[in-house]
Amino acid sequence: MEGKGMTVHEVSKRTGVSIRTLQYYDRIGLLPPAAHTEAGYRLYDEAALERLQQILLFRELEFPLREIRAIISRPDFDREKALAQQIELLTLRRDRLNGLIRLAEELKETGGRKLDFKAFDTEKMDDYARRAKAQWGETEAYREYEQRSRNWTGEDTRSIAGEIMEIFREFGEMKDQAPDSPRALAQVRKLQDYISARMYTCTDEILASLGEAYGSGGEFTKNIDAAGGPGAGAFAAAAIRAYCRKD
Amino acid sequence: MEGKGMTVHEVSKRTGVSIRTLQYYDRIGLLPPAAHTEAGYRLYDEAALERLQQILLFRELEFPLREIRAIISRPDFDREKALAQQIELLTLRRDRLNGLIRLAEELKETGGRKLDFKAFDTEKMDDYARRAKAQWGETEAYREYEQRSRNWTGEDTRSIAGEIMEIFREFGEMKDQAPDSPRALAQVRKLQDYISARMYTCTDEILASLGEAYGSGGEFTKNIDAAGGPGAGAFAAAAIRAYCRKD
DNA sequence: GTTGACCCTTACGATGCGTCATAGTTTACA
DNA sequence: TGTAAACTATGACGCATCGTAAGGGTCAAC
Secondary structure: OOOOOEOHHHHHHHHOOOHHHHHHHHHOOOOOOOEEOOOOOEEEOHHHHHHHHHHHHHHHOOOOHHHHHHHHHOOOOOHHHHHHHHHHHHHHHHHHHHHHHHHHHHHHHHOOOOOOOHHHOOHHHHHHHHHHHHHHOOOHHHHHHHHHHOOOOHHHHHHHHHHHHHHHHHHHHOOOOOOOOHHHHHHHHHHHHHHHHHOOOOOHHHHHHHHHHHHOOOHHHHHHHHHHOOOHHHHHHHHHHHHHHHO | OOOOOEOHHHHHHHHOOOHHHHHHHHHOOOOOOOEEOOOOOEEEOHHHHHHHHHHHHHHHOOOOHHHHHHHHHOOOOOHHHHHHHHHHHHHHHHHHHHHHHHHHHHHHHHOOOOOOOHHHOOHHHHHHHHHHHHHHOOOHHHHHHHHHHHHOOHHHHHHHHHHHHHHHHHHHHOOOOOOOOHHHHHHHHHHHHHHHHHOOOOOHHHHHHHHHHHHOOOHHHHHHHHHHOOOHHHHHHHHHHHHHHHO
């Protein structure tokens, strides 16, 4: 049953997230299912569960869902950095709770005549959260992306993801040619144009750093290889390097 | 400035609660100000701040505001019991956060290949919260009260509180007479009828236990004495005892 | 082929405020 | 004494995040 993907019901049982929530997360493009049956049933795979886990961590910290979507969908999402920040934020929260517990205990003992509102304060948390968000959104391109993606539906994100995967599939098809062959360079330009058209203005500089990520052997490489076959990520990276060097 | 009551702005600065929130809490009858200026400005006193503190503790635990209102407005609200439960709930929350922190750390170290949704689970918390709420709402009269008060506005609660205080004021006026004098007994009946009409069906049994609370020297006594003069609470308690014994 | 357990979409509702808009009030100071 | 600045009020609208119900397909089993 896991080989073919889990239905909403199964995901709900495994994760505790309600079916309605899964449907909603699909609609807003936060967690699109891996596939659909012919009848339109949503089917989720393990990767979706990982993504859901990430989402839940952000949600725990009361990030708006749209921001979560923007953060974890960005082309250079750094999971480890995000986790480090989440740990920090969760810890601040725990400490604040400890303060509240202490306050409640004092109130209980003294009969409640004490007034203290500092314990409720969320300044430190908010501060850190603001700084963290600032880090994620520090580039101009990303702010542009956030703006543009504000009103996207699940359909939008899904179609964009599909188009990009298609581009990578095409990279895979030409991976026996030279990375600086005209066809490969044209394909790089196609990628750049598509990103600029649908996501954010993709300068050569940004393109170069995307290329880095694609060839680094991490998740990006994995995903691209899944679409274009083994080596597609490395090939795309090489083509992008060539494109940025000479064109 | 505290002698005459604080404005929304001052309360907001002292507590961190926004002005808009204070206005809203007034509108829904959760935190009515102690007084108003002629121009209609809200004026809060220290007692209101204590109530606000209580409210914030409940809110921290994500109790719906209407429930908070129902709980802390009920005629036999036990602050100490509430605090004990809040401590317990806050502790459960803290422990859950610790679990999430541990999960995030593992994810960070292992590269995120682990799937664990038990850490997000809120079952224990919800369980305890449900039991706690059950305790607060365990009597038939209270459930009725909750039902009836669902759609009250701030105006409703304020007018009811005012009417009841008026009744206690009248108790205070007759406190040099015997507690079983016809006037006093009639006044008790007036109280019982008013509560039955506007809050919940006030049986003799409930009335008797309310009388206990009024004469116990606690907050109720204090509040009643504030309306009817020193000794008004004790007098009302005695009258209620007389009424329940013979009528 | 019917039952029962699933699934879909659409639409409406509720909570807890933020955010104007519009207008009256109070305070400080020139 | 006037007036600007800072405060207050109410009311309307908006918003995120789902719950809930309505109305209706899908699928496995018996």
